[in-house]
Amino acid sequence: MLRILLPLACLLVAPILGAQRLNVISIVTDDQAAWSVGCYGNRESITPNMDRLAKEGARFENAFTVTPVCSPSRVTFMTGKYGAQLGVTDWIAPNEAKAGVGLTRDVVTWPKVLQQAGYTTALIGKWHLGDKSDAHPKAQGFDHFYGFLGGGTSPMNPTYDFPDGPKEVKGYGADLLTDEAIRWLGENKAKTFALSLHFREPHTAYTPVPEEDSKLFANLDPTVPTFKGADVEQIKTWTREYYAAIHSVDRNLGRLFAWLEKEGLWDKTIIQFTSDHGYNIGHHGIHTKGNGMWVAGGVTGPKRPNMWDTSLRIPLIVRWPGVTKSGMVISQQVLNLDNFSSLLGMTGVTPPAGWKVEGENFAPLLRGDSVTWRSDWFGQYDLHNSGLAYMRMIRTDEWKYVRHFHANLMDELYNVKDDPEETKNLLGGAGRKDKAQKIEKIVGDLDAKMETWMKRVNDPVLNESRKRGWFEPGEVHD
Incomplete structure (x- = not known):
């Protein structure tokens, strides 16, 4: 039977011998x-x-x-x-x-x-x-x-x-x-x-x-x-x-x-x-x-x-x-x-x-081995069929941050530990000003990790993006 060979010699895989x-x-x-x-x-x-x-x-x-x-x-x-x-x-x-x-x-x-x-x-x-x-x-x-x-x-x-x-x-x-x-x-x-x-x-x-x-x-x-x-x-x-x-x-x-x-x-x-x-x-x-x-x-x-x-x-x-x-x-x-x-x-x-x-x-x-596992992960979705959106996400055990590129005031932050149904976007609505500084710090940390990841995978959206400004210092946007 003719098989499609993988490109490049370094991808060749030797058949496994021995046990069934x-x-x-x-x-x-x-x-x-x-x-x-x-x-x-x-x-x-x-x-x-x-x-x-x-x-x-x-x-x-x-x-x-x-x-x-x-x-x-x-x-x-x-x-x-x-x-x-x-x-x-x-x-x-x-x-x-x-x-x-x-x-x-x-x-x-x-x-x-x-x-x-x-x-x-x-x-x-x-x-x-x-x-x-x-x-x-x-x-x-x-x-x-x-x-x-x-x-x-x-x-x-x-x-x-x-x-x-x-x-x-x-x-x-x-x-x-x-x-x-x-x-x-x-x-x-x-x-x-x-x-x-x-x-x-x-x-x-x-x-x-x-x-x-x-x-x-x-x-x-x-x-x-x-x-x-x-x-x-x-x-x-x-x-x-x-x-x-x-x-x-x-x-x-x-x-x-x-x-x-x-x-x-x-x-x-x-x-x-x-x-x-x-x-x-x-x-x-x-x-x-x-x-x-x-x-x-x-x-x-x-x-x-x-x-x-x-x-x-x-x-x-x-x-x-x-x-x-x-x-x-x-x-x-x-x-x-x-x-x-x-x-x-x-x-x-x-x-x-x-x-x-x-x-x-x-x-x-x-x-059942004890292994070190990921503490956060990233997602991406660029909608272009019957709509337009450029979303990047980082999720940890506690937080989910979704960044909407090429759109203003649409970013999302959820505490998925306390709010697993994701009912409250902490970047929108009637946020308390005394919480804004804490939220800004959380978003800043997550944003830095996200951009590092986007650079690593050569994400095309990062190269086209403009500086995000989701709220003025000390304010949560309405």
Whole structure:
């Protein structure tokens, strides 16, 4: 089989010899918040198979994406770099994909590294990282691809991209992708495999889904956020449909897990479950994610670009046979930026020396090792589809500071320790003047760290920015 060689000789990876390597299945849902999963405390969503992974493996209670929309988040997940470092700062619109926006052939992805180490690889489901030949999954480390290259398709009778062009496939998307995953695994079960299974659910449109999923929530009166002007019934309807779409994924995970057990592969396979970013259904008065829209009075309003935790926090669960202890809960702040190093760390494949990543290897946390971990981290999002925003963020255990470049009086500061729901922006509203000096010191320290980071990653926004002045000395802006 012809494999795509990584650029530069220094990126060559020697196959692992000796002990039997574990297989890898990386499961990624689309638009699924951590708050939607049972093992994260939801008592209304029904997710027994996601919960099973947490019961038998490790659940990260503070996992985040560094960009709260699809394409840049997926760039980070695949490469260990920020989307802006590779030219992907917002979801890739169809006209951008035609123009060549996406991954390039010289990019190193973890599937490329595993492929060169001897793994048989497949991507089944959503890509959304470009559709030119250099960006195609088969140029980015996957031997097999079945799914769709763009941002979305219908939940029923979806259109998938085949070598001879796009075609409609009859059935429900989650069922179809799982059918293909099991078929491909059956063909390759004697090999060491790495499967990326990327569901489109629970992305809008949430429905239709099979009745066996939707009927479970037909009579549910879900607990939802309320706010002034909220159309509570609309939010409840969205929530019921969202849970049904999630259950469609969970039910299919049950099918996949049963097949792995039947074939004797359950304890020979690392399984990772996560999502590309968080989600809001009425949270903070918006619908969807980092490019969400205000919703009030039954009317969907303008975009509210944001980096709230509800948009950034993701589920992350790992079952690593023989390593993770059942029911582990890991409290450290981990990022999708860590995925590249961590999957290589779990498989024992040496990271390529010529590819500098920004993340850390969280495999030692899964082993239960005592390790020094990050005390702060950075996020970025440049909205340019149907709006305009340039946001950079630093988050610590106590503070979150969001800087809006090329905009005045929009910066945000939250004490996420005392105000985890991020309800009070300490840089706006009726601030007390006697607190302004303390706030100025906090912002100054966070701002200095942010600019140091932006210089290190050669952030293009920093080079174009003007001096920020969010308040005059001794005043908090109104």
